[in-house]
Amino acid sequence: MQKKVVCLMGTGHCGSTLLDLVIGSHSAVFSLGEFHAIYRTMQNLQGDSPRICVVCQGECEFWNKRASLTVLNTYYSRKTKLNALVGKLARYVYNPYQFIFKWSQKPVVVDSSKNPWWFRSQFTPAYARKGIEQYLIYVCRDGRAVVNSYLRKYPEKGVVAITESWKKQVLSMNKFYEQFPSDKKIKVHYEVLAQDPEGTIRAVCDHIGVEFESQMLRYWEHEHHHIFGNAGTNRMIVKFREQQAASAETNKEWMAKHGDFFDNQYYENQGLAIKLDERWKTEFMSENLEIFESIAGELNRPFVVDTTTL
Numbered sequence: 001m002q003k004k005v006v007c008l009m010g011t012g013h014c015g016s017t018l019l020d021l022v023i024g025s026h027s028a029v030f031s032l033g034e035f036h037a038i039y040r041t042m043q044n045l046q047g048d049s050p051r052i053c054v055v056c057q058g059e060c061e062f063w064n065k066r067a068s069l070t071v072l073n074t075y076y077s078r079k080t081k082l083n084a085l086v087g088k089l090a091r092y093v094y095n096p097y098q099f100i101f102k103w104s105q106k107p108v109v110v111d112s113s114k115n116p117w118w119f120r121s122q123f124t125p126a127y128a129r130k131g132i133e134q135y136l137i138y139v140c141r142d143g144r145a146v147v148n149s150y151l152r153k154y155p156e157k158g159v160v161a162i163t164e165s166w167k168k169q170v171l172s173m174n175k176f177y178e179q180f181p182s183d184k185k186i187k188v189h190y191e192v193l194a195q196d197p198e199g200t201i202r203a204v205c206d207h208i209g210v211e212f213e214s215q216m217l218r219y220w221e222h223e224h225h226h227i228f229g230n231a232g233t234n235r236m237i238v239k240f241r242e243q244q245a246a247s248a249e250t251n252k253e254w255m256a257k258h259g260d261f262f263d264n265q266y267y268e269n270q271g272l273a274i275k276l277d278e279r280w281k282t283e284f285m286s287e288n289l290e291i292f293e294s295i296a297g298e299l300n301r302p303f304v305v306d307t308t309t310l
């Protein structure tokens with residue numbers, strides 16, 4: 001199969017970790033999480049089993065065993081200016097994603113670094129990406145929800161600064177999206193993904209040329225080795241594994257008795273399923289909404305989805 005890198009682009013709190021986990025649950029796909037954090041990670045590596053993966057508790061099967069930290073260090077260490085230069089030159093000879101294909105044994109790699117500058121620099125120069133098809137997914141979410149989410153986390157920053165920063169990110173992402181080849185890019189709205197996961201994931205699979213697998217939607221049951229990403233979404237996976245381990249025995253007994261009603265198990269797990277988060281509608285105060293509108297209202301129009309008609 002053709003080697004492919006799927007780049008997920010979006011602002012913070014846009015739902016890209018969720019989409020990443022679902023695509024990464026496909027049998028032909030390996031997901032990196034936010035690969036750009038590798039710079040920081042390589043800087044902080046210490047001891048015999050340095051922590052790279054945010055999903056695995058303790059030693060990570062993928063990053064600590066299969067992947068070569070020495071190779072990654074060549075590409076991504078920024079300890080000294082010389083290290084940074086060596087990394088840049090290395091990219092001119094061999095694309096770093098080639099190692100991920102080799103280590104993961106999967107033909108499709110997802111990178112949800114979100115930043116256009118990162119994707120640009122990983123695929124420059126053009127000849128170093130020979131043999132790799134690059135796809136772009138622009139994960140869109142209503143700016144009001146994003147700004148409200150930041151405001152909840154960093155109230156001290158204030159609505160003006162957060163909205164300005166959202167605007168700046170969106171302008172640069174729009175520019176990157178416009179110049180990207182039209183047959184290799186799509187937009188996914190978080191609100192549509194949350195309301196219609198199957199339909200959305202089918203469209204994404206079509207776009208990147210892999211066959212839809214219904215088990216992808218139960219992303220928490222699959223193996224993931226993310227470098228970085230939305231802590232809440234990743235924590236759900238950890239939580240699920242802990243629950244599974246704790247209740248494995250009880251589940252076995254229960255299933256023996258209630259095997260005919262196997263679906264009950266499914267409903268129990270719905271607590272982890274994809275849900276639309278629209279807290280901003282009640283949390284975002286009207287004066288903040290007015291400020292947002294005056295700074296970024298126009299820019300936000302294409303991001304607005306009427307969720308009542310979905």
Ligand SMILES: [Zn+2]
Pocket residue numbers: 053054055056060061062063224225226
């Ligand atoms: Zn791991």
